[in-house]
Amino acid sequence: MPEPHLRAADADRAAAVTRLDQGLTDGRLTLAEYEDRAARAHTARTYGELAELTADLPRPADRPRPVARAVYGGPWHGAWGHDLRAAWAGWATTAVVVVAVWLVSVVATGDLRYPWPVWVVGPWAVALVARTIGARRRGQPGT
Known part of the structure; x- marks a missing residue:
């Protein structure tokens, strides 16, 4: 200063x-x-x-890592500061819910022709796969 x-x-x-x-x-x-x-x-x-x-506040370089980063910033820590494991868990949870809803509608109507859950979870899965591959290419260990 x-x-x-x-x-x-x-x-x-x-x-x-x-x-x-x-x-x-x-x-x-x-x-x-x-x-x-x-x-x-x-x-x-x-x-x-x-x-x-x-004077009694730590400088930005002296500040400890945030707790979320310290706990979740392991080898699955991916692009844009997001946790890849949590992203995949969110996708899997959503996939289970929409497939369950679809199966209930199939049982109720007997119509299997239109598997609409693919439009919900498919593009999201493609984005997550790309992000995971990108994290591996950047050399993040364990991804």
Whole structure:
């Protein structure tokens, strides 16, 4: 950070408020603390004033990994920050439900000609297969 006596710009004040936002989101600040600090950040004139407001908050590089990422970010962790195992589980659950509905309608009507569940789960399966293959090509271990 530049010298504390130098004047801060609007972008510096916005960056400080962003850190305060994250502190509130992480549960490091109460709502009252956040409101007070954010108001002071908007009126801060120097880097030193901004530094005081965020001194007790971890810098973005120091922040621990989010719990969801730490727990689920294993070898099945796929593209766009999503968990491939959860994506496949969602697909399988949906497939079971729509096939069950279709089977009930087949039993009720006796008409097997139109297997409509393929239009629900088919394109989704193609997208998941492509995503899984993409994760393997990127070299994510265990995918």
